[in-house]
Amino acid sequence: MKTRPSRPSFRRGRIALSAVCAFASLATSRPAEACTNFLVTRGASVDGSTMITYSADSHVRYGELYFRRGGTWPAGSTVKLFDRGDSRPLGEIPQAAKTYNVIGFMNENQVAIGESTFGGRKELEDKTGVVDYGSLMFLSMDRARTARDAIRIIAELVAEHGYASTGESFSIGDPDEVWIMEIIGKGTDLVLDRKSGKQLNRDKGAVWVAIRIPDGHVSAHANHARITAFPLENGSTSISSRHLERLSDPRVEVVYSHDVVDFARRKGYFTGRDEEFRFADVYAPMDFGAARFCEVRVWSFFKGLCTGMDSYLDHVKGKDLANRLPLSVKPDRKVSVSDLMAAKRDHLEGTELDMRRDTGAGPFGLPYRWRPLTWELDGRTYVNERATATQQTGFSYIAQMRRWLPAPIGGIMWFGVDDAASTVYMPMYCGITRVPESLAEGNGDLLAHSDTAAFWTFSKVANFSYLRYDLMSQDVRRVQQELETKHLAQVPAIDAAAGSLFEREPARARELLTDYSSAVAAGRSGGGRSCSAISSSSTSTATSRRSATGASSATSGGSRNRPTIPATRKPGSDGWSRRPERSCCSPSRARPAGRNERSRPVRPGLPRLGSPAPCPRTRPRRRRCRARRSGRSTAAARRFTSTRLRSNPATGSRAS
Numbered sequence: 001m002k003t004r005p006s007r008p009s010f011r012r013g014r015i016a017l018s019a020v021c022a023f024a025s026l027a028t029s030r031p032a033e034a035c036t037n038f039l040v041t042r043g044a045s046v047d048g049s050t051m052i053t054y055s056a057d058s059h060v061r062y063g064e065l066y067f068r069r070g071g072t073w074p075a076g077s078t079v080k081l082f083d084r085g086d087s088r089p090l091g092e093i094p095q096a097a098k099t100y101n102v103i104g105f106m107n108e109n110q111v112a113i114g115e116s117t118f119g120g121r122k123e124l125e126d127k128t129g130v131v132d133y134g135s136l137m138f139l140s141m142d143r144a145r146t147a148r149d150a151i152r153i154i155a156e157l158v159a160e161h162g163y164a165s166t167g168e169s170f171s172i173g174d175p176d177e178v179w180i181m182e183i184i185g186k187g188t189d190l191v192l193d194r195k196s197g198k199q200l201n202r203d204k205g206a207v208w209v210a211i212r213i214p215d216g217h218v219s220a221h222a223n224h225a226r227i228t229a230f231p232l233e234n235g236s237t238s239i240s241s242r243h244l245e246r247l248s249d250p251r252v253e254v255v256y257s258h259d260v261v262d263f264a265r266r267k268g269y270f271t272g273r274d275e276e277f278r279f280a281d282v283y284a285p286m287d288f289g290a291a292r293f294c295e296v297r298v299w300s301f302f303k304g305l306c307t308g309m310d311s312y313l314d315h316v317k318g319k320d321l322a323n324r325l326p327l328s329v330k331p332d333r334k335v336s337v338s339d340l341m342a343a344k345r346d347h348l349e350g351t352e353l354d355m356r357r358d359t360g361a362g363p364f365g366l367p368y369r370w371r372p373l374t375w376e377l378d379g380r381t382y383v384n385e386r387a388t389a390t391q392q393t394g395f396s397y398i399a400q401m402r403r404w405l406p407a408p409i410g411g412i413m414w415f416g417v418d419d420a421a422s423t424v425y426m427p428m429y430c431g432i433t434r435v436p437e438s439l440a441e442g443n444g445d446l447l448a449h450s451d452t453a454a455f456w457t458f459s460k461v462a463n464f465s466y467l468r469y470d471l472m473s474q475d476v477r478r479v480q481q482e483l484e485t486k487h488l489a490q491v492p493a494i495d496a497a498a499g500s501l502f503e504r505e506p507a508r509a510r511e512l513l514t515d516y517s518s519a520v521a522a523g524r525s526g527g528g529r530s531c532s533a534i535s536s537s538s539t540s541t542a543t544s545r546r547s548a549t550g551a552s553s554a555t556s557g558g559s560r561n562r563p564t565i566p567a568t569r570k571p572g573s574d575g576w577s578r579r580p581e582r583s584c585c586s587p588s589r590a591r592p593a594g595r596n597e598r599s600r601p602v603r604p605g606l607p608r609l610g611s612p613a614p615c616p617r618t619r620p621r622r623r624r625c626r627a628r629r630s631g632r633s634t635a636a637a638r639r640f641t642s643t644r645l646r647s648n649p650a651t652g653s654r655a656s
Contacts, residue, residue, distance in 0.1 A: 043216035054114030061394030063417025063455035084134025112399035120167030129164030175403035225280035436521035
């Protein structure tokens, strides 16, 4: 994720200062850290699927599910590109003749991508580039049939149009294999082109390396470059960009830009023999911040799957920078979707860096901290830990690709919004033809509240749970597990029904998948609970500790008709019963929310703890009644309720 220099910032009313003393000479200033990716090969998964994960931990990224419709394009069509970070226009490039439907960052061919920014050498950012990291993700998914296709497309785009971002690590997967690709620009060296009379960048393009993760292994990256040594071109398993036409050969396991070593020599970054070249050490040298804030997330993921990781503890604490983690490891057991969901919620639990156990956790064991990650006091530098689960996540997902099913059915994006520790991952099939309204682009944003947006519902859950994390998080996890277990159990039945229908009527099979994914997002997939059940459960903890039951979804503004999907229980017994056609919480009648100056919008009022969320239309009158009963003025009641979700008044941006 494109990053900005670190500065004090707060996403909600989230608490505060923790610290472990670090050696001031080791701590270096680093950009705000964001994004964590895990990669699982077929041989390492419980069912033979490949999986990659991604968390968009940006300060300003809103949780929504992107949808790009594919099609055929006439000759001469172009695509306008914009910077992923600040939306400034970058340029225009030719459109491909054919593109594919893309849900989030997975296309209908079960090709998926994720990323994390490692930054690297600052002087290598190309100020004239047209294609940034976000455009590479979208364009490669628009056009690729396989992971190898995506690598080739990325390489060709940056060579032709220039690379407009800093160093990036990409996770790229398809039903057969997963790859890690790391790329960084070559800086700006302007020369005058005599023919056009324009100044052009002599160093246009990028240097990069892509490696296939060995089958049976898992890998990860988290804001620092991970590829070190790699085999040079040998005509069989390793090729350079001069021979990209051979990338489809299944024997090829490594591909790299032909000048990745020579360019480093020219810049003075490397002077050894070609065989000694190490990409990460040359283009993104290891330092204290890279180990303590980035490699620690990789280490924690590896530690949960295989033994022997304790030998790298000093490395991730920033004390032994030379003892680097391996690019991939073979897990002691097979990895499931549930395992990756749990890994996305990691706060370094069970280690000496456990964020629930240090002073900053306060009396309720809260594993979240203020930013920046480092600060100085009396001449000494201190740090906060940076775990995988973090308060500023916009959205995250587990992309699962299954080769034994037709592509539109085999690919599932397990999608969640806001903090991964309190979200519920929902199955979004890659063959769906529209996005559920609660996850759709334009349904609210960070400064515009929407009662029908999943992001705002889960944001409310997270806000409440942070108040008494030790108690409320237990209720959140209980309902979270119930919902995700239900979704995982339903998938085989949906696969079978869609697979049978796909043979005869592919369009109807896609519609079935679309209806099912929409029903899940709206809390209508059977089981009678929804994301608002978590909200009710977390709020009830503060009073009676009663769990929520039968709450209707706060994100139920999607299709009014129940989808025709296989039921695992009798209709009407647990959520399949008929629902009202429309309520006053539906999009067309939702009451607009107010907002405070530089923080999140303020909801017009909050429900009593332990009771279902009231309709927005009746909330003001109920607040006045409560005010009269309690003897407080309406204004006092308004101040009391509106501060519940208010973040720090000084700033409303997300923490790194």
